[in-house]
Amino acid sequence: MSLAQVETYAGGAQPRATRPTRSGWRRWRLALGFVVPVGLALIWEAAVRAGFAEGRLMPPPSRIGATILGLARSGELWPHVAATLQRIGLGFALGVGAGTVLGALTGASGLARALLDPLLQALRAIPSIAWVPLFILWLGIFEASKVTLIAAGVFFPVYLGTLGAVIAVDRRIIEVGEVFLFSRLKMVRRILLPAILPHYITALRSGLGLGWMFVVAAEFMGASEGLGYLLLDGQQLGKPDQIVAAILVFAVLGKATDTLLLTLTHPFLKGYDLNHA
Amino acid sequence: MSDLALDAPARDAPTRITTAARAGRPPLARFGAALLPWALPLGVLVLWQAAASLGFLSSRVLPAPSAVALAFWQALKDGSLVTNVLVSTRRALIGLAIGGGVGFALGILNGIWRPAETALDSTLQMLRNVPHLAIIPLVILWFGIDEEAKIFLVAIGVAFPIYLNTFHGIRTVDRGLVEMARVYGLSAAALFWRIVLPGALPSILVGLRYALGIMWLTLIVAETISATSGIGYMTMNAREFLQTDVVVLGVIAYALLGKLADSLTRAIEHRTLAWHPAYRTGTAGLAA
Amino acid sequence: MSAARQEFGDGIIWIADEPEVTLPPPAALPSGGATIALNGVEKAFGERPVLRRLDLDIPAGQFLAVVGRSGGGKTTLMRLIAGLDAPTAGRVAVGGETVEGLQRNVRLLFQDARLVPWQRVLGNVGIARGPDWRHRATIALRDVGLADRGREWPFVLSGGQKQRVALARALVSAPSVLLLDEPFGALDALTRIEMHQLTERIWREHGFTVVLITHDVAEAVALADRVVVLRQGEIALDLDIDLPRPRREAGDAAASALQARILAAV
Numbered sequence: 139m140s141l142a143q144v145e146t147y148a149g150g151a152q153p154r155a156t157r158p159t160r161s162g163w164r165r166w167r168l169a170l171g172f173v174v175p176v177g178l179a180l181i182w183e184a185a186v187r188a189g190f191a192e193g194r195l196m197p198p199p200s201r202i203g204a205t206i207l208g209l210a211r212s213g214e215l216w217p218h219v220a221a222t223l224q225r226i227g228l229g230f231a232l233g234v235g236a237g238t239v240l241g242a243l244t245g246a247s248g249l250a251r252a253l254l255d256p257l258l259q260a261l262r263a264i265p266s267i268a269w270v271p272l273f274i275l276w277l278g279i280f281e282a283s284k285v286t287l288i289a290a291g292v293f294f295p296v297y298l299g300t301l302g303a304v305i306a307v308d309r310r311i312i313e314v315g316e317v318f319l320f321s322r323l324k325m326v327r328r329i330l331l332p333a334i335l336p337h338y339i340t341a342l343r344s345g346l347g348l349g350w351m352f353v354v355a356a357e358f359m360g361a362s363e364g365l366g367y368l369l370l371d372g373q374q375l376g377k378p379d380q381i382v383a384a385i386l387v388f389a390v391l392g393k394a395t396d397t398l399l400l401t402l403t404h405p406f407l408k409g410y411d412l413n414h415a
Numbered sequence: 416m417s418d419l420a421l422d423a424p425a426r427d428a429p430t431r432i433t434t435a436a437r438a439g440r441p442p443l444a445r446f447g448a449a450l451l452p453w454a455l456p457l458g459v460l461v462l463w464q465a466a467a468s469l470g471f472l473s474s475r476v477l478p479a480p481s482a483v484a485l486a487f488w489q490a491l492k493d494g495s496l497v498t499n500v501l502v503s504t505r506r507a508l509i510g511l512a513i514g515g516g517v518g519f520a521l522g523i524l525n526g527i528w529r530p531a532e533t534a535l536d537s538t539l540q541m542l543r544n545v546p547h548l549a550i551i552p553l554v555i556l557w558f559g560i561d562e563e564a565k566i567f568l569v570a571i572g573v574a575f576p577i578y579l580n581t582f583h584g585i586r587t588v589d590r591g592l593v594e595m596a597r598v599y600g601l602s603a604a605a606l607f608w609r610i611v612l613p614g615a616l617p618s619i620l621v622g623l624r625y626a627l628g629i630m631w632l633t634l635i636v637a638e639t640i641s642a643t644s645g646i647g648y649m650t651m652n653a654r655e656f657l658q659t660d661v662v663v664l665g666v667i668a669y670a671l672l673g674k675l676a677d678s679l680t681r682a683i684e685h686r687t688l689a690w691h692p693a694y695r696t697g698t699a700g701l702a703a
Numbered sequence: 704m705s706a707a708r709q710e711f712g713d714g715i716i717w718i719a720d721e722p723e724v725t726l727p728p729p730a731a732l733p734s735g736g737a738t739i740a741l742n743g744v745e746k747a748f749g750e751r752p753v754l755r756r757l758d759l760d761i762p763a764g765q766f767l768a769v770v771g772r773s774g775g776g777k778t779t780l781m782r783l784i785a786g787l788d789a790p791t792a793g794r795v796a797v798g799g800e801t802v803e804g805l806q807r808n809v810r811l812l813f814q815d816a817r818l819v820p821w822q823r824v825l826g827n828v829g830i831a832r833g834p835d836w837r838h839r840a841t842i843a844l845r846d847v848g849l850a851d852r853g854r855e856w857p858f859v860l861s862g863g864q865k866q867r868v869a870l871a872r873a874l875v876s877a878p879s880v881l882l883l884d885e886p887f888g889a890l891d892a893l894t895r896i897e898m899h900q901l902t903e904r905i906w907r908e909h910g911f912t913v914v915l916i917t918h919d920v921a922e923a924v925a926l927a928d929r930v931v932v933l934r935q936g937e938i939a940l941d942l943d944i945d946l947p948r949p950r951r952e953a954g955d956a957a958a959s960a961l962q963a964r965i966l967a968a969v
Contacts, residue, residue, distance in 0.1 A: 145468055147629065152544045167533050170533045170534065170536070171533060171534070171536065171537030171538065172537065173534065174534050174535060174538050175537075175538045175541065195556060207481060218590055253454065253455050254455065256453065256455065256456060257455045257456050260456060260670075263670045263671075263673050263674040263677070264666055264667075264669060264670035264673065265628065265631045265632045265635055265669055265670075266632075267632050267635045267636055268631075268635055268650075268665070268666045268669040268670070269666065270635075270639065270654070271650050271651060271654040271662045271665070271666075272477075272659075272663070272666060274654060275475070275476070275657075275659060275662065276476060276477075278446075294576075300575055301513075315550060341468055348547050350450075350548045351547075351548055351632070351686070353637050354546045354548040354549045358421055358551070358636065358640055359638075365549075369549060370552060371551045372552055373552030373553075373555055376556065378553060378556055381553045381556070382553065384549070385545055385549045385550060385553070386545075387543040388549045389541075389544040389546075390544075392544050392545075393544045393547060589817075591813065591815065591817050592817055592819055594787070594817075595811075595813065595817040595819075595830075596784060596806060596830070597787075598787070598805060598810070598811045599810070599830055599831050599872065599876075600805065600807060600831050600876070601830065601831055605831075605832065609819070609822070610819060610828070613819075613821040614821070616821075688821075690820050690821040690823075690856045690857075690858070691820065691821075691823075691855070691858075692858045
């Protein structure tokens with residue numbers, strides 16, 4: 139391990155000299171980043187083809203690709219994707235709704251904070267997944283308990299993020315609003331919302347990430363549809379290619395929804411200095 | 416309240432003045448203010464017990480607090496609680512040590528050595544998109560339902576938050592300090608131990624705290640799906656026999672273990688980040 | 704938790720109580736100046752020249768102030784002398800030896816004090832460690848008037864105190880050249896005057912060569928033996944200041960005349 143690199147970061151004026159070639163180098167480095175995963179995939183593919191490895195427990199990329207294509211072509215994949223998306227959509231909406239309302243309430247009112255926050259903080263200590271058996275007992279094994287679990291997972295980051303953002307609003311910019319004699323509504327629209335928004339969107343993103351984790355857990359509890367069902371089905375029937383295919387679809391969907399959230403919220407963040415985000 | 420009473424004389428002069436000033440308020444009001452945060456949880460508990468005792472709440476839905484306490488005593492007496500907590504804790508800690516160690520090492524390596532970052536970081540960022548719980552079926556195919564499966568899952572789960580925060584922490588160390596260290600002749604090793612690592616420490620600890628949450632969460636799911644021991648197994652088993660009191664006990668056990676882990680990291684933060692204005696405690700170093 | 708403390712090495716989390724030391728008389732840290740010579744020095748970043756064929760000889764022990772507008776090449780000049788950057792052409796020599804890389808006998812004070820927040824004050828002063836560092840750091844701290852602050856965390860110090868600690872950190876290694884990169888720029892006026900007096904006293908006691916980068920003409924005239932004005936990478940004025948010391952910060956007619964001459968060249 140060498141420290142030479144850390145030292146060169148401190149080269150002060152040095153980067154300025156090399157600026158013209160920087161973007162080219164950056165693109166080149168991005169390409170270099172694919173060397174390891176693509177190389178590993180190729181080696182594994184070759185090893186299985188040459189008969190050095192069996193590839194039963196970890197199927198080679200070509201077989202995984204064929205499985206995804208097959209599932210997509212036969213139309214088998216889409217109902218599962220739709221079921222999973224519906225669950226996470228519903229759970230996310232509920233969790234975000236509850237988290238936003240309660241977070242804004244406890245952030246704005248000291249009394250509400252004194253009353254509600256200790257309870258919610260105590261509940262937060264329980265990993266949301268631990269509720270699963272109780273949710274099943276209360277709500278049955280079907281959709282309601284799954285959506286509730288996802289909503290519970292989404293709720294806490296959104297609640298904490300909203301509460302934290304409201305509390306952290308800079309007193310000085312509120313004073314600016316007071317100096318200009320803003321109405322209550324205008325104060326919220328012009329001062330509070332813009333101040334809260336960047337943190338709020340970060341909270342939404344971590345909520346979404348947890349939502350994806352919990353949709354997996356929820357579907358493990360037993361589902362006849364959904365990507366989690368594909369996973370369990372693959373395990374019970376000993377089809378690792380189907381498992382890996384489902385894992386990949388999970389990863390792609392997770393990344394896609396996060397990108398979607400970023401794209402949708404991007405227009406609201408124009409003009410912010412997002413270096414800290 | 417006894418806490419407050421013990422605390423007051425130990426404080427320094429200015430604080431005592433304010434306490435004295437506040438003492439002018441009626442003692443009942445102070446008592447009420449201290450009690451307010453506990454009002455709702457306590458009220459819920461009392462209502463819960465009342466509803467269960469009066470038969471409004473079926474024990475199938477939610478057992479009375481007294482029933483949970485009884486189940487606790489029972490499980491403590493026959494040793495099953497202790498055994499299961501120990502089994503779960505052992506899995507959690509081994510997984511944390513392995514996954515945390517790997518994540519930390521990768522974070523350091525990629526943080527201080529550009530070629531490693533170029534080669535590895537984008538791979539790790541891609542893998543991060545996979546919800547690690549989704550690999551449970553694959554892991555079961557690989558390892559069966561042995562200990563390795565659970566430990567592997569926990570390790571995978573904790574490795575990413577620790578990696579990301581270690582890497583980020585090292586990259587955001589103040590470059591001015593690194594330059595100063597060069598001018599003042601620090602060797603590469605001294606630069607690492609005295610500037611880079613302590614500078615990254617707050618971020619690493621944030622990663623650790625996050626990883627601890629992931630650790631319990633992973634373990635619960637893994638133990639629910641495939642285990643013959645551990646708290647997750649205990650609760651899932653109890654659910655099948657409709658022993659709701661044991662289910663609630665399991666939930667509480669997870670909560671306490673999670674809280675304990677969280678408090679431990681907070682304590683570590685307070686110890687190691689005493690230099691940080693945001694973490695300063697007590698009067699140490701505040702003579703100015 | 705004690706494990707963590709060991710894991711992260713010595714001094715990171717705290718520094719144990721320093722042993723009692725009997726302090727030697729002032730200026731006990733040996734010093735003395737070194738000459739600085741720049742011959743035909745050029746420096747360019749890409750296409751943009753910052754220094755053009757610069758020749759400058761600084762005798763040992765001189766207090767030189769370099770004045771100029773932002774972007775005039777002051778900081779670049781200083782980085783070349785410190786060995787942080789290499790010249791595009793020409794030669795920089797300290798004590799007769801060509802500068803290649805960082806210099807052991809050259810120390811630098813930055814605009815911001817750059818104290819390590821997780822080291823106590825004494826640990827900051829002795830940041831390079833080495834044999835007997837506690838003893839030398841204690842002496843240096845006393846030299847800058849902060850003898851009793853060794854166990855504080857940096858965040859409790861005021862801006863002026865932080866720069867004093869930074870000065871002590873430079874003194875520990877008994878440098879023969881001290882480079883000051885606008886270290887007083889961010890301080891309030893009264894603290895700045897205190898720092899001027901302190902810097903002048905320490906320079907007189909130790910006798911090292913000082914290069915002070917500043918855009919404050921009054922500061923340059925109050926402190927320096929000689930003022931050089933850098934304009935667009937070239938020396939626009941080279942002026943000896945032979946006012947008697949100790950000097951007054953304001954209200955001196957001769958100083959005002961010199962300031963006016965320098966301002967005209969900037």
